[in-house]
Amino acid sequence: MITWRPERLAPYVEKLVWLGSGSTEPFTVYPDIHHVMGFQSIGQVALVDGNQITPLEPAGLTGIHQKPKVFQASASYSSVLIYFRPEALYRWRLCSPKEISDTSVALADLGLHLTDWDRLLDPLYAQDPWKLLRLMEDLLWSLFKGNEIDLWASWAVNRIYAERGSIRVAQLAEESTLSRRQFERRFVERVGVSPKSLAQIVKFQHTLQALQTTEQLTQLAIDADYYDQSHMIREFRKRSGTTPGQMSHLYN
Numbered sequence: 001m002i003t004w005r006p007e008r009l010a011p012y013v014e015k016l017v018w019l020g021s022g023s024t025e026p027f028t029v030y031p032d033i034h035h036v037m038g039f040q041s042i043g044q045v046a047l048v049d050g051n052q053i054t055p056l057e058p059a060g061l062t063g064i065h066q067k068p069k070v071f072q073a074s075a076s077y078s079s080v081l082i083y084f085r086p087e088a089l090y091r092w093r094l095c096s097p098k099e100i101s102d103t104s105v106a107l108a109d110l111g112l113h114l115t116d117w118d119r120l121l122d123p124l125y126a127q128d129p130w131k132l133l134r135l136m137e138d139l140l141w142s143l144f145k146g147n148e149i150d151l152w153a154s155w156a157v158n159r160i161y162a163e164r165g166s167i168r169v170a171q172l173a174e175e176s177t178l179s180r181r182q183f184e185r186r187f188v189e190r191v192g193v194s195p196k197s198l199a200q201i202v203k204f205q206h207t208l209q210a211l212q213t214t215e216q217l218t219q220l221a222i223d224a225d226y227y228d229q230s231h232m233i234r235e236f237r238k239r240s241g242t243t244p245g246q247m248s249h250l251y252n
Contacts, residue, residue: 002133006137009137011085012140013082016081016082017082018080018081020078025072026072027071027073028071029069031065031066033198033201033205034083034084035089038080041120041121042123043076045074045077047070057104057108061095061100062100063100064192066193066239067102087153087156092144097191098188120135153191155176159172160172164206164224166225169195169199200239204239204240207220208240220244
């Protein structure tokens, strides 16, 4: 795996990730605050839902998702994933973040002309991951360089992230001199999910990371600002499909 953060894409993209080879065992992707664009040049990745296996499009876009998803890849594969900041797709001419929330769409269905992008699906590029990533950077820059980031949305997302999700929507609305209803409507339009949902995902991700270094669930619930341990367990199960204790055993 290679992770790269191109400086000129920083207002729009959190990171570019190249993945190659791997296991055919199913793997779980937990809720995150990023919209993700993916290109599959070798092999295939499929969404697993019980006994139903649905192959993903070679080039697609997934909005912020609020529940865990299970995927399965072929033994040999090469993928480039682009993790967009929550507010990055607002004003993008091809779709709005609200339209792709909790769903995946093929880039071709969004009307994106794939002639230039077809090179990303060429198996020859997979032989040189850095060449593939730099090509991805150039194509993204040509697509987004004229897009202005909404400063209000960026402020709201950063406030939620800085507080690790532990901030009331009413407080955010007050700070932005809007009613709660106005704030929520504006936020959903620009990010794709409600501010409460984004805050819950941020808090979940913080808890998930903390589980890698601690088994003290009571203290973890306090640090993550849950009402109590049972509240943390309930919210964690909703986002992961398992309990913090069960997840902790995977790390410790």
